[in-house]
Structure formats: C-alpha cells, structure tokens
Amino acid sequence: MAFKLASVSTLALTAALGLTMAACTSMPGWSGAGTAAPVQAPAQVQWVRDVHSHARPEIARVHHVDLNLKADFDRRMLAGTASLSITAEEGAGEIIVDIRDLDIHGVRSDDGPLDYTIGEESPFIGKPLIIAIPFTEGRIHIDYSTRPDAAALQWLTPEQTAGGEQPYLFSQGQAILTRTWIPTQDSPGIRQSYSARIVVPEDLKAVMSAEMLTPEGEPAGPGERAYRFRLDNPVPPYLIAIGVGDIAFASLGERTGVYTEPSMLEAARAEFPAVESMVEEAEALYGPYLWGRYDLLVLPPSFPFGGMENPRLTFATPTIIAGDQSLVALVAHELAHSWSGNLVTNATWDDFWLNEGFTVYFENRIMEAVYGRDRAMQEQVLGWEDLQGELADLPPEDTRLKLDLAGRDPDEGMTNIAYEKGAFFLRTIERIVGRDRFDAWLKGYFERNAYRPMTTAMFLEDIRTHLIQGDAALEEALMMDAWVYQPGLPSNAMAPVSQAFDPVDAAARSVFVEGGAPPQSLWQGWNTQQRQRFLAWRPEGHQAGQDWLSDAQLKALDEGLGLSAAGNSEVLFAWLQIAMTHRYEPAVAPTEAFLKGMGRRKFVLPLFQTLWGEGEWGRDLARRIYAEARPLYHPVTSNSVDAVVGVPD
Numbered sequence: 001m002a003f004k005l006a007s008v009s010t011l012a013l014t015a016a017l018g019l020t021m022a023a024c025t026s027m028p029g030w031s032g033a034g035t036a037a038p039v040q041a042p043a044q045v046q047w048v049r050d051v052h053s054h055a056r057p058e059i060a061r062v063h064h065v066d067l068n069l070k071a072d073f074d075r076r077m078l079a080g081t082a083s084l085s086i087t088a089e090e091g092a093g094e095i096i097v098d099i100r101d102l103d104i105h106g107v108r109s110d111d112g113p114l115d116y117t118i119g120e121e122s123p124f125i126g127k128p129l130i131i132a133i134p135f136t137e138g139r140i141h142i143d144y145s146t147r148p149d150a151a152a153l154q155w156l157t158p159e160q161t162a163g164g165e166q167p168y169l170f171s172q173g174q175a176i177l178t179r180t181w182i183p184t185q186d187s188p189g190i191r192q193s194y195s196a197r198i199v200v201p202e203d204l205k206a207v208m209s210a211e212m213l214t215p216e217g218e219p220a221g222p223g224e225r226a227y228r229f230r231l232d233n234p235v236p237p238y239l240i241a242i243g244v245g246d247i248a249f250a251s252l253g254e255r256t257g258v259y260t261e262p263s264m265l266e267a268a269r270a271e272f273p274a275v276e277s278m279v280e281e282a283e284a285l286y287g288p289y290l291w292g293r294y295d296l297l298v299l300p301p302s303f304p305f306g307g308m309e310n311p312r313l314t315f316a317t318p319t320i321i322a323g324d325q326s327l328v329a330l331v332a333h334e335l336a337h338s339w340s341g342n343l344v345t346n347a348t349w350d351d352f353w354l355n356e357g358f359t360v361y362f363e364n365r366i367m368e369a370v371y372g373r374d375r376a377m378q379e380q381v382l383g384w385e386d387l388q389g390e391l392a393d394l395p396p397e398d399t400r401l402k403l404d405l406a407g408r409d410p411d412e413g414m415t416n417i418a419y420e421k422g423a424f425f426l427r428t429i430e431r432i433v434g435r436d437r438f439d440a441w442l443k444g445y446f447e448r449n450a451y452r453p454m455t456t457a458m459f460l461e462d463i464r465t466h467l468i469q470g471d472a473a474l475e476e477a478l479m480m481d482a483w484v485y486q487p488g489l490p491s492n493a494m495a496p497v498s499q500a501f502d503p504v505d506a507a508a509r510s511v512f513v514e515g516g517a518p519p520q521s522l523w524q525g526w527n528t529q530q531r532q533r534f535l536a537w538r539p540e541g542h543q544a545g546q547d548w549l550s551d552a553q554l555k556a557l558d559e560g561l562g563l564s565a566a567g568n569s570e571v572l573f574a575w576l577q578i579a580m581t582h583r584y585e586p587a588v589a590p591t592e593a594f595l596k597g598m599g600r601r602k603f604v605l606p607l608f609q610t611l612w613g614e615g616e617w618g619r620d621l622a623r624r625i626y627a628e629a630r631p632l633y634h635p636v637t638s639n640s641v642d643a644v645v646g647v648p649d
C-alpha cells in the first residue's frame with residue numbers, strides 16, 4: 001500500500017505517536033447501576049503492525065463507530081450505514097478500513113460524497129476500502145449491506161431455534177470477522193467506542209455488547225421496531241456483537257442477568273445463580289469491573305464457541321446448561337476477559353496468549369474463590385492434560401507463546417498453548433514470587449494498561465519493571481524468555497495435583513488395564529470433572545485412532561454408566577470420541593443426534609476428525625451426517641469441518 005506522504009509512511013511500523021485516546025472519546029461522567037465507570041485515559045498508544053488488517057492507524061484511525069442498520073431476515077442481510085468518526089495525521093489524505101464480502105453502495109462525509117477505491121482481496125483478510133478524506137477530524141458515512149454468507153453472521157431459521165417460531169441472527173467477530181458485517185479498522189489495537197440503531201421485525205428483540213438504551217425498543221417503520229445501543233468504553237472491533245431473536249431476560253443479581261429464548265429462560269436462570277458472586281470475587285482479586293452490567297446471552301445451539309467475551313454481554317452456548325452448574329467455569333472465563341482481553345488487549349493475534357492465558361489463570365482464581373481450592377485444582381489438572389496433548393500434537397514452533405501468524409488465519413493460534421501454557425506460565429510466576437506479590441502485580445498490570453493494546457515484549461517490560469525490579473536471582477528462576485519465546489515447557493513448569501482424582505485414576509486402571517467392571521457406584525458420586533478425568537484415560541503412548549477397548553468393555557461402560565444418554569455435554573462428547581474411535585455401532589445414533597443438535601466447534605470438529613480417521617466406515621458416516629448437519633452450523637464451524645470432510649454436494 002503506497003501512501004500519499006512519504007514522510008508519514010516511514011512511521012508505519014512501531015512508531016509511538018503520543019496520541020492520547022482521551023481526545024477520542026466523549027466522556028460523560030455518569031454513575032449508577034448498569035452504567036460503566038468513566039474510561040481512564042491511557043497515556044500513549046504504540047501502534048504495532050497487525051498483519052491481519054489493512055488499516056494504517058498511524059496515519060488515520062477510527063475512534064467511534066455509529067451503526068444504523070436494518071436486519072432483513074428474508075434476504076439475510078444487514079443494510080444501512082456505518083458512520084465512522086476518525087482522526088488523521090496532517091496531510092494524511094486517506095483512511096483505510098477493512099472490508100470482506102461487503103457490498104459498498106457509497107461513501108460520504110457530512111458535506112457530500114467522498115472518493116473511494118477498493119483494493120485487492122487477500123486470503124482471510126479481505127480488502128482495503130481506501131477513502132479520500134479532506135480533513136483530519138470528522139465523520140465518514142459508509143452505505144453498505146452484508147452478504148447472506150457473511151462469515152461473522154449466522155441467520156437461523158425458526159426450526160434452528162429452541163422456540164421454533166421465530167428466526168434468529170447472531171454475530172461472532174473474533175478474530176477477524178467483524179469486517180464481514182461492519183466496514184471499520186478491524187485490528188485489536190485500534191480501539192473504538194460504538195453506538196447503534198438496529199431495526200428488526202416487531203416481534204423480535206435486538207441485543208448488543210453495549211448499554212441497551214431502549215430495552216423494549218421503539219416504533220420504527222410498519223411492522224418494525226428499533227433498538228438503540230451505546231458503548232462509551234473504547235473496544236477492539238472484534239468485541240462489537242449483536243443478537244436478534246425471540247429473546248427474554250431474567251435477572252440474576254444486582255448487576256447481572258441472562259438473556260435467552262423464552263423456553264430456555266428458566267433453565268438458564270437456574271444454572272447461573274453464582275454469576276453475581278463471580279463478579280464480586282473477580283473485583284476483589286483484580287480491581288473494579290469497569291463495564292457496568294454483566295449479562296449473559298445464551299444462544300441457540302449452533303453458537304460455534306463455548307463462550308465469547310462480548311463486553312457487558314457474554315455470548316454462551318446452551319451446551320453449558322448442564323442442570324447442575326458443573327460447567328460454569330466458562331462464565332468465570334468470559335467474565336475474566338472483562339479485564340484480560342477487553343481492558344488489556346492483545347495488540348495483534350500473535351499475542352493471543354495475553355488474552356487467553358491470563359484469562360484461564362484469572363478464571364481459575366474466580367473458581368477457587370467461589371467453589372473452593374479442590375474444584376479449582378481439578379480444573380487445573382484437566383487443563384494440564386489438555387496441554388500435554390497439544391504439545392504432543394503440534395509442531396514445536398507452534399508451541400511458543402509468542403506466535404508468528406503472518407500469512408495464516410489467526411484461528412490457527414487458537415490452541416491450548418495460548419490458553420493452558422499461558423496460564424501455567426502465570427502460575428509458575430505466582431508459585432515463585434508468592435501469591436500476594438503476584439496478585440499485587442497483576443492488579444497493577446490491569447490498572448496501568450487498561451484500554452491499551454499489549455504485546456509480549458510490553459508485558460515482559462511491565463513485569464520486569466513492577467515485579468522483578470532487577471532481582472537477578474528471581475529473573476533467572478522465572479525463565480520468562482524461555483516461556484514466551486521457546487517451544488515446549490521450561491524446566492520450572494510444575495504439574496498440578498488433585499487428590500480428588502486419585503480414586504478416579506485407580507478406577508480407570510482397574511477398568512482399562514485390568515479389565516474390571518465399570519465403577520457404577522463410584523461414578524454416581526463423582527462430579528463432572530472426575531467423570532471427565534476418567535474418560536480422558538488413555539494407554540501409555542496412545543496414538544490418535546488406536547483402539548484400546550473391546551466391544552464388550554464398550555458395552556459395559558455405555559450401559560453401566562449411561563454414557564450415550566449423558567446429559568452433560570462434556571461427558572457425552574468425551575464418551576462419543578472413545579466410542580467412534582472404536583467404531584462402536586450403538587453410539588452411532590447418539591453421535592449423529594449430538595452433531596445435529598449443536599454446532600459448538602470444540603465438539604463438532606474433533607468428532608468429525610475422529611470419524612474421518614476411521615477408514616471408509618467413518619468417512620461414509622461423516623459425509624452422511626455432515627450433509628444434513630452443515631446447514632445448521634455457523635460459518636466458523638462449517639469452514640473448519642469443510643477442511644476435513646469436504647463440502648457436501
């Protein structure tokens with residue numbers, strides 16, 4: 001990309017321009033429940049080059065997005081205007097925003113039409129929309145519409161919802177999908193506040209990751225209602241999110257609640273009584289929750305992730321509603337992102353571990369505070385086992401915390417390395433310096449860096465300045481450079497231990513090694529984490545696809561423990577993985593029902609991979625199931641499965 005000013009283009013990489021983001025945000029000093037605390041002004045923003053965006057923020061940047069969109073369910077299209085408030089350097093002459101699969105109908109300033117060009121498409125990244133700007137401060141209005149197959153959006157038919165009566169729409173922006181529904185600078189280092197007016201059919205409700213200004217909506221055109229939203233806290237654009245459907249609300253606490261379809265509301269309300277105390281414990285650990293309300297949106301089953309930390313409104317899969325609160329660590333996780341990720345944000349996707357590793361660490365601290373040390377340690381041990389599996393599967397260069405994702409889809413960085421190696425790195429520091437010192441540093445880290453992008457190098461600088469403070473022995477003991485820049489695990493990593501797993505491991509040995517009967521009565525007394533531990537057992541040196549059980553053993557397990565009928569999605573998934581690896585016929589129907597009943601990629605993709613590894617038996621089955629299930633999935637899930645099974649004709 002060539003710039004109009006040679007003197008500006010030399011600033012392109014990591015120049016610090018001394019921009020204050022305070023100048024970018026209007027900051028009414030409100031207070032009261034549900035309203036976010038005033039945004040603190042970060043001192044300086046260092047622009048770091050993001051290879052997954054066309055934007056050049058060092059030359060011209062977006063600081064507020066105002067959307068005026070109509071949701072057209074018949075055409076599966078959002079159409080209207082994105083008004084971008086921008087700041088440019090003197091003489092910049094143009095601003096570049098990211099678009100992918102958007103139809104641009106025109107670009108205007110407040111005074112009239114603006115010239116624009118659309119550049120070449122790059123894989124994953126989309127195209128640059130280059131707009132000529134005759135000013136350094138002002139607004140540009142982009143008239144546009146989305147495509148029916150916009151990768152961020154899923155348009156559900158009524159049959160794909162719980163209620164079965166109304167259609168549904170939801171978005172998933174992370175990592176680089178927001179540009180498929182909003183033309184803006186879609187880079188995690190370019191924070192933007194936003195506001196929106198969304199027009200929907202009158203029997204539907206719109207919700208967004210923002211303050212809901214019109215909870216009941218307001219009259220719009222015939223048969224339509226409009227909903228308005230505002231988020232004054234500047235956020236990376238991947239956190240702008242929308243849901244539209246037959247959506248009801250139940251309060252959980254003073255500043256917490258849950259939105260979902262009416263038929264799901266009671267189950268959701270009953271699952272999440274702990275949410276308010278999670279917010280309190282999180283604040284007690286690492287400082288005030290700065291976003292006002294914390295609500296959940298429990299989506300229809302095709303939601304492709306477990307959870308997504310959209311500000312003020314975590315999006316969650318209904319598969320975490322287990323009936324016994326056993327999977328609520330996911331809520332602790334998404335809540336923790338309100339600090340790690342949403343306040344202190346990975347500057348680029350190469351620094352993804354700064355979002356997820358910190359969040360898994362913080363999540364587990366919330367779980368410990370609310371549910372006790374024993375439960376927290378069980379979850380740590382399960383995470384450690386996942387990490388060992390990931391380390392064995394990935395090429396060593398992908399096991400560094402700091403990644404180099406140039407030329408790759410940022411999705412490829414979404415591994416247990418970022419999540420679990422990242423978390424165990426922080427636990428290693430905690431163990432060596434002591435919890436009190438570690439907590440004081442981490443609280444300060446969130447405070448010092450709130451509303452700012454963070455790189456791995458900046459993190460190292462922060463911890464050296466504020467925690468290590470030149471202590472050479474401590475520096476050596478922590479092995480920080482090895483943790484972030486080297487593959488695998490440094491020698492100071494320590495496996496967590498949970499005594500609650502001792503009887504589980506003994507039972508697993510007796511069943512799986514000695515051929516004993518399934519531990520029916522023990523199983524009844526085990527919690528979900530113990531059941532997951534039991535089902536995660538594999539023989540020493542086990543390779544993917546290898547069998548280790550006989551048909552008789554599978555039958556005894558299935559019938560003795562009621563596995564194919566398990567209501568807990570994690571337990572059912574773990575069992576179906578075992579059953580399909582062994583081509584265990586009685587579990588084919590439950591597998592098919594599971595794969596057609598939800599679209600969470602973490603469950604769907606590994607099951608299809610397992611089937612695909614089982615020769616023609618599994619491949620025929622995978623093709624048959626996928627032909628029917630694919631239309632139910634969000635593009636995030638179907639794109640991943642397409643790469644394994646292929647696109648059905």
Ligand code: BES
Pocket residue numbers: 174175305306307308309329330333334337356414419602
């Ligand atoms: N932010 C992630 C989800 C994500 C990451 C979406 C990268 C797109 C790209 C979210 O916080 C997350 O980690 N979800 C996990 C659950 C969590 C408990 C580990 C998930 O969805 O499984």
Ligand code: ZN
Pocket residue numbers: 333337355356359
């Ligand atoms: Zn996360």
